[in-house]
Amino acid sequence: MNPIRIPGAMLCVALLAAAAAASAQPAQEVHARQRYEREVAACNSGTLAAPAREACIRAAGNALDRALGGPPAQVTVPSADGRATIVTPAGAPPPSSGSDAVPSRDGRATIVLPADRPASR
Numbered sequence: 138m139n140p141i142r143i144p145g146a147m148l149c150v151a152l153l154a155a156a157a158a159a160s161a162q163p164a165q166e167v168h169a170r171q172r173y174e175r176e177v178a179a180c181n182s183g184t185l186a187a188p189a190r191e192a193c194i195r196a197a198g199n200a201l202d203r204a205l206g207g208p209p210a211q212v213t214v215p216s217a218d219g220r221a222t223i224v225t226p227a228g229a230p231p232p233s234s235g236s237d238a239v240p241s242r243d244g245r246a247t248i249v250l251p252a253d254r255p256a257s258r
Contacts, residue, residue: 169204173197 180193202208209226216223237250 166205169201173201
């Protein structure tokens with residue numbers, strides 16, 4: 138049997154076509170995310186009442202989900218103490234183990250800290 142020989146120019150064209158097809162998907166995703174950011178900025182421009190603004194933002198998110206092939210899959214995760222089931226999008230960070238909750242100075246309340254702030258003592 139004779140091996141099949143592909144001329145170098147045809148190989149380059151085939152590789153370039155494959156690279157263009159692979160990069161088309163991310164470009165569409167980038168465009169969809171940019172459109173989403175523009176729509177959210179328009180929703181937050183201060184011209185809409187709160188209910189209309191919230192509906193506008195939901196519509197922008199739904200449009201982004203449709204452009205990306207649907208919303209992320211939901212994953213159920215039990216809480217650290219096993220008393221609750223937490224539903225999160227696939228790939229989301231694991232739920233808090235409760236270490237972000239601290240008692241108030243007088244001990245009468247539990248304060249849940251934002252994720253970006255450490256506890257101040």
